[in-house]
Amino acid sequence: MRALSEQFAPYAWAASTAEIARLAGIRPEQVLRFDGNTPPDPPPAARPETIADTLERINWYRHGGFPELVRAIADYGGVGPENVVLGAGADDLLMLCARSYAGPGDRVAVAYEPSYPVYRVAAWVAGADVGDDRPALTFVCRPHNPTGALVDLPDARPLVVDEAYFEYGGETAVHLLGDDVVVVRTFSKAFGLASARVGYALADADTAAELNARQQPAPVSTLGAALALAGLAAGPPDVSATIAERERLAEGLRSLGLEPLPSWTNFLLVPHDRAGEIVDALLRRGLALRPSPGAVRITVHRPEADDRLLAALAEVLEDLRSRG
Numbered sequence: 001m002r003a004l005s006e007q008f009a010p011y012a013w014a015a016s017t018a019e020i021a022r023l024a025g026i027r028p029e030q031v032l033r034f035d036g037n038t039p040p041d042p043p044p045a046a047r048p049e050t051i052a053d054t055l056e057r058i059n060w061y062r063h064g065g066f067p068e069l070v071r072a073i074a075d076y077g078g079v080g081p082e083n084v085v086l087g088a089g090a091d092d093l094l095m096l097c098a099r100s101y102a103g104p105g106d107r108v109a110v111a112y113e114p115s116y117p118v119y120r121v122a123a124w125v126a127g128a129d130v131g132d133d134r135p136a137l138t139f140v141c142r143p144h145n146p147t148g149a150l151v152d153l154p155d156a157r158p159l160v161v162d163e164a165y166f167e168y169g170g171e172t173a174v175h176l177l178g179d180d181v182v183v184v185r186t187f188s189k190a191f192g193l194a195s196a197r198v199g200y201a202l203a204d205a206d207t208a209a210e211l212n213a214r215q216q217p218a219p220v221s222t223l224g225a226a227l228a229l230a231g232l233a234a235g236p237p238d239v240s241a242t243i244a245e246r247e248r249l250a251e252g253l254r255s256l257g258l259e260p261l262p263s264w265t266n267f268l269l270v271p272h273d274r275a276g277e278i279v280d281a282l283l284r285r286g287l288a289l290r291p292s293p294g295a296v297r298i299t300v301h302r303p304e305a306d307d308r309l310l311a312a313l314a315e316v317l318e319d320l321r322s323r324g
Contacts, residue, residue: 015288032287033299034290037265089198108136138158142171153176249306287308
């Protein structure tokens with residue numbers, strides 16, 4: 001096999017719910033996850049009847065692809081079908097972009113690091129290194145993960161703008177298509193279809209054609225496509241309740257003496273010099289947060305779940321203060 005970059009480190013998955021339950025000495029259904037940046041509940045369209053017809057034909061290949069899904073995505077994104085590239089979640093499309101633009105001997109830049117770890121993994125698997133010296137490709141997450149900020153777009157080109165949290169932030173780089181910019185989005189976040197593994201890229205027609213030519217055959221399953229199409233048919237996701245709960249949670253965190261950063265996403269980044277201890281203590285209580293350098297990242301959950309987190313966090317912070 002071709003050797004990977006000496007920089008290479010695989011993507012680090014969080015502990016499973018079953019593992020957390022064993023650690024905390026509770027049942028798996030009692031575990032609360034604040035570490036995945038996904039909604040706490042499935043969307044209304046995710047019902048058995050949504051995929052019933054598709055299940056009856058599960059033994060067939062979907063010859064011809066999913067033109068109806070491509071058209072619906074194009075309408076949602078304000079572009080034409082010729083501008084759409086399908087993928088198995090945003091990660092698949094990030095990997096596709098990396099291997100389409102970069103290879104051994106090239107460098108791929110990641111703006112505003114630390115950022116989503118898959119950018120680095122995509123570069124390394126393509127055979128490239130990560131660095132800012134004349135990059136063959138630049139990745140930027142906007143709104144940014146993990147800070148939640150609506151960061152400035154880099155001037156670098158080619159540029160892949162990861163808009164996984166677009167629905168929460170409301171700003172897009174789609175107007176830059178044709179300027180060597182590719183926009184990547186997903187149905188995993190605001191649409192609530194993380195396990196369906198459906199994502200899409202938007203690019204100018206020539207770039208989209210090149211990416212589609214390099215994409216694996218049938219990257220999207222028939223079940224995932226049916227769910228995504230139903231999600232789009234229901235209209236743009238209403239994220240207002242999540243945004244309101246995000247602000248309520250932020251105020252609760254501030255009442256504990258913490259300073260969550262302003263966010264245009266469905267999560268909050270909370271700086272703390274003992275972040276690792278906080279994550280570990282909460283994990284032992286069945287509450288999973290995502291660690292980040294010098295901070296913890298908290299996904300907005302249901303109000304009652306957020307209240308449980310705030311109560312546990314108050315106890316953990318008091319314990320840390322008592323231990324000095």
